[in-house]
Amino acid sequence: MSARRPRSFYVLAFLFVLFLLFLYGPMISILVLSFQGPEGGLVFPMVGVSTHWFERLWAGGGQVEIGAALRRSFALALVVMVLTVTISVLAGLAFRRRFRGATVLLYVAIASLIVPSIVVSLGIALEFRLLDDAIKAVGAVAGIEWVQTGFVSALGPFTSGLGAHLTWTLPFGLLIMFAVFNRFDPAYEEAARDLGATPWQTFRHVTLPMIAPFLIGVAVFGFTLSWDELARSSQVMGAQNTLPMQLAAKTTTVTDPEIYALGTATTGGSVLLLLVAFTLISLMQPRRKRG
Amino acid sequence: MxxxxxxxxxxxxxxxxxxxxxxxxxxxxxxxxxxxxxxxxxxxxxxxxxxxxxxxxxxxxxxxxxxxxxxxxxxxxxxxxxxxxxxxxxxxxxxxxxxxxxxxxxxxxxxxxxxxxxxxxxxxxxxxxxxxxxxxxxxxxxxxxxxxxxxxxxxxxxxxxxxxxxxxxxxxxxxxxxxxxxxxxxxxxxxxxxxxxxxxxxxxxxxxxxxxxxxxxxxxxxxxxxAPRTPFVARFIGGHNILDDGGRTIALRADDVAILPPGEAAARRRARVSEIEYRGPDVRVGLETEAGETLNAVMRERAFFDSPLAPGADVAIGWRPEAAHELSRDA
Known part of the structure; x- marks a missing residue:
């Protein structure tokens, strides 16, 4: 293996290094700048090294909205995750039986992947305004007190926001489940049935444990897609903001490296989530035969 | 149970x-x-x-x-x-x-x-x-x-x-x-x-x-x-020759085919050895008749080497009448 490497190796290696730099350079810059000294600014050079901005972030001085947005985003991502896993599994099971209109339904479901996110978001917002008008009209006619005085809009993170995120996560979840069930040998389920398992027992004791490692993948997908979703969130969260929206707003008026500290912290959170997920997957997979 | x-x-x-x-x-x-x-x-x-x-x-x-x-x-x-x-x-x-x-x-x-x-x-x-x-x-x-x-x-x-x-x-x-x-x-x-x-x-x-x-x-x-019933069965289970014998289709076990000297009067077919396959306990002899039929004879290993044959040899083929088993058509 000591032969001279061809020139193409160096060209390709150079391109690969460029690619890595492009991919990880920004993240590394943010990571480094988040440890900027107290006197430092938004750009290099570093003026000392400190955890000053993390402390400010933690103390949350004057940053109430960030903390609230973070908690809101987290809760929303959890709900999206659970719904994505549940609905994807059920839909994946349904699509295994060739029912009438299956192909059309599939295209309808994944169409929202190709419609621009901002359009989906606007559309949902418009729909909910119609709904608001309807609710107000009904409230007025029926004389419902709280609608007349307290109701502003049905738009919100856990109504229209949740729906908007699901339009994004469900097609991915469904496509993953397709891949999973394509490789799933139905003989396992037949064997369970042969051994006297009811359909529910077959699902509970055979199918579910066998697809569980993939479900963690779907869950992580659902969580992270929701966690950093901006375009689809932009029009549908009502009066409240999610974390990405808050960050986007903050970048336009940003004055200090605290935002970098926030970026580092959230990235760290994502990495931690992935590590936990992969550990779980490797623990759940049946151990490979050795030798 | x-x-x-x-x-x-x-x-x-x-x-x-x-x-x-x-x-x-x-x-x-x-x-x-x-x-x-x-x-x-x-x-x-x-x-x-x-x-x-x-x-x-x-x-x-x-x-x-x-x-x-x-x-x-x-x-x-x-x-x-x-x-x-x-x-x-x-x-x-x-x-x-x-x-x-x-x-x-x-x-x-x-x-x-x-x-x-x-x-x-x-x-x-x-x-x-x-x-x-x-x-x-x-x-x-x-x-x-x-x-x-x-x-x-x-x-x-x-x-x-x-x-x-x-x-x-x-x-x-x-x-x-x-x-x-x-x-x-x-x-x-x-x-x-x-x-x-x-x-x-x-x-x-x-x-x-x-x-x-x-x-x-x-x-x-x-x-x-x-007693395979049809040519398909005879072919699928193997070890049989399927021949046309005076208008009837017959199955003939490969180990029932006797290879005789070329001048033998009791011969049913004249043939040439096309192939010899040594298989351990027995030897398979591939044969081609004058009429162009191909068939196999299987001989015990010792019996074969008592009077060995080589590809290209001219031989006669015989079998006992009761060895031929008539087949009905494939369904």
Whole structure:
């Protein structure tokens, strides 16, 4: 293996290094700048090294909205995750039986992947305004007190926001489940049935444990897609903001490296989530035969 | 264990989206016998087995197990148990938990079901592996576990879908005698799907040769070998020459073909040796007759080397009249 490497190796290696730099350079810059000294600014050079901005972030001085947005985003991502896993599994099971209109339904479901996110978001917002008008009209006619005085809009993170995120996560979840069930040998389920398992027992004791490692993948997908979703969130969260929206707003008026500290912290959170997920997957997979 | 049961098929038909897989077959398998469904791939043998098991709906006809028509019964209510070609052992469960699965579904307490699984594993000599996961076992070991798991439901009929095809040749021969032993010990009805005529001959009391969704012949291995009904059966089980003899189609066992000196008066054909294949216990001699027919003669190894032949030699061919067996046309 000591032969001279061809020139193409160096060209390709150079391109690969460029690619890595492009991919990880920004993240590394943010990571480094988040440890900027107290006197430092938004750009290099570093003026000392400190955890000053993390402390400010933690103390949350004057940053109430960030903390609230973070908690809101987290809760929303959890709900999206659970719904994505549940609905994807059920839909994946349904699509295994060739029912009438299956192909059309599939295209309808994944169409929202190709419609621009901002359009989906606007559309949902418009729909909910119609709904608001309807609710107000009904409230007025029926004389419902709280609608007349307290109701502003049905738009919100856990109504229209949740729906908007699901339009994004469900097609991915469904496509993953397709891949999973394509490789799933139905003989396992037949064997369970042969051994006297009811359909529910077959699902509970055979199918579910066998697809569980993939479900963690779907869950992580659902969580992270929701966690950093901006375009689809932009029009549908009502009066409240999610974390990405808050960050986007903050970048336009940003004055200090605290935002970098926030970026580092959230990235760290994502990495931690992935590590936990992969550990779980490797623990759940049946151990490979050795030798 | 429950008692063995007869299995009876009455004009059983299976159609998939218009394509006929099994064409009105009728068959009676005696209680406690070992039956092999034999045929090339696509002949309908697996569909037949899966219909008996209840994993495939019957398009038409009736399946009876014992005195009951079971067409509409779920698999577990039929008194059958199936061993799958891939074994389908649950990868997330240990060997013992796999074997105890049917008891767990019935709600038998953990200690009792593992105890009974242990006893069943003893029957297939797999107790020492009870804590392993299926992926940690060899093909032969997996097969034993699959067998134990199927027997755990106390079936009266055991259905085996190509159970030996995943094993290497040596193991296949060993597992073959093991299957036969277990069948004899338990006295169950076994229905075994295979495409290997050797396997069917070695195992079965009743060989059912299938072709194109129909039964070409159902008989004992000896009868099938000595009196194949159609050219298809004769060809599929091997060891036969199919010749046209004065307007009739006859089957002639390769070991019934006598190679005689070229001038022999009693000769039925004159031929030239085209090929010699040494096979250990015997030697196969490929022959081409004047009329252009090809046929094989098989001679004991010692007999061949008493007067060896070489390719290109001119010979005469003869056979005893009773060795020629007339065939009916393929259905």
């Amino acid at each position: 429950s008692d063995a049961q007869t299995v009876e098929l009455a004009a059983v038909t299976k159609r998939y989206d218009g394509a006929l897989a099994v064409d009105a077959i009728s068959l009676k398998i005696k209680a406690g016998s070992y039956c092999c469904l034999l045929g090339p791939s696509g002949c309908g043998k697996s569909s037949t087995l899966r219909m008996i098991a209840g994993h495939e709906d019957v398009t038409d006809g009736h399946i009876m197990i014992g005195p009951r028509v079971v067409n509409d019964d779920p698999p577990a209510a039929r008194g059958t148990a199936m061993m799958f070609q891939s074994y389908a052992l649950f990868p997330h469960l240990s060997v013992a938990e796999n074997v105890a699965f049917s008891l767990r579904m019935k709600g038998v307490a953990r200690a009792e079901r593992l105890d009974r699984a242990e006893r069943m594993l003893d029957l297939v000599s797999m107790t020492e592996f009870s804590d392993r996961k299926p992926t940690q076992l060899s093909g032969g070991q997996q097969q034993r576990v699959a067998l134990a798991r199927a027997l755990m439901t106390e079936p009266s009929v055991l259905l085996l879908d190509e159970p030996l095809s995943a094993l290497d040749p040596f193991l296949r021969v060993r597992m073959r005698s093991e299957l036969r032993r277990i069948q004899a010990e338990m006295g169950l009805t076994f229905i075994h799907v295979t495409h290997s005529q050797e396997e069917a001959m070695a195992l079965a009391d009743l060989v059912v040769v299938m072709n194109d969704g129909r039964i070409a012949q159902a008989a004992s291995p000896r009868e099938i070998y000595n």
